[in-house]
Amino acid sequence: QKKILEVKNLKKYFPTTQKQQLKAVDNVSFDIYEGETLGIVGESGCGKTTCGKTCLGMYPVTDGEVLFHGKNIHSMSKKERFAFTKRVQMIFQDPYASLDPHQKVYDIIAEGIQIHGMAKNKTEEKKMVAELLEMVGLNAEHAARNVHEFSGGQRQRIGIARALSVNPEFLFCDEPISALDVSIQAQIINLLMKLQKEKNLTMLFIAHDLSIVKHISDRIGVMYLGKMVELTESSKLYVEPKHPYTRALLSAVPIADPEASAQKERIMLKGDVPSPVNPPVGCRFAGRCENCMEICRKEEPQMIEIVPGHYVACHLYDEIPGSKGQKADASL
Ligand code: SF4
Secondary structure: OOEEEEEEEEEEEEEOOOOOEEEEEEEEEEEEEOOOEEEEEOOOOOOHHHHHHHHOOOOOOOEEEEEEOOEEHHHOOHHHHHHHHHHEEEEOOOHHHHOOOOOEHHHHHHHHHHHOOOOOOHHHHHHHHHHHHHHOOOOHHHHHOEHHHOOHHHHHHHHHHHHHOOOOOEEEEEOOOOOOOHHHHHHHHHHHHHHHHHHOOEEEEEEOOHHHHOOOOOEEEEEEOOEEEEEEEHHHHHHOOOOHHHHHHHHOOOOOOHHHHHHOOOOOOOOOOOOOOOOOOOOOOHHHOOOOOHHHHOOOOOOEEEEOOEEEOOHHHOOOOOOOOOOOOOOO
């Protein structure tokens, strides 16, 4: 499978007022393959959005690199950068904040078409806007209205139409449903899944809980305090979570079957997430982990491939034959 995005040992630190550094993303590696959706989950403050934004070039890197089709996105020329902004688009978390309420829907959607010269003339531009509105479940007449006339779910549809207006190949979805009513969330997820299939989009989908990314993601990466702690296929993660943090997150996901739900043991995490300014030595999850061992407070666990395609950073798996001390390379 063709790699679209390669993230290698990515670090993104922010300076704090106390002249320290907030280690938002700390040595994270993963790849995203053509046509797949990679979900990244974790609690707020785990670094998932910073990771996504750095992968899109919205922040400079502190260390490491991000390659898009083999090209380092942080050292692109102006011309390359312009082409990149067409191929990669973003869907924002809060459609109330990301769209100007007084702007006409038409202007929002047509902007990218105009910037990238995608329509031969005004007639074609109008046709493209109408088609985009229909593609996202709205209709052509909505183009003449102002954004403030629309509900949150409809605004997010407008945001999706805007992102798709330049015919991108990669979509970065930054918690695109977390600001919406629960009743609307499934509609937006279904719409994104439909569009992804129709347009063969590659997607990076950020969410704070595992129930949201379950259906949309082919693979899922779990982040904790700036680190990727587990990465595998979505189907495997829900059946055989390996990392104690993933297991705790999954134990909180509601399941439809009442019998199975009653049997399911909820793992309550103790304590709070430590500060990313002074993260603990060794495993960053050690202070909250029910399986914590002596080594965990001394040595940082490396990401290892415990079975093909399933990566975990946890000392519990050090003894798995063939995995001990074997640091996974960036081909995750
Ligand atoms: Fe828990 Fe140790 Fe694994 Fe960290 S390395 S998750 S503390 S068992």
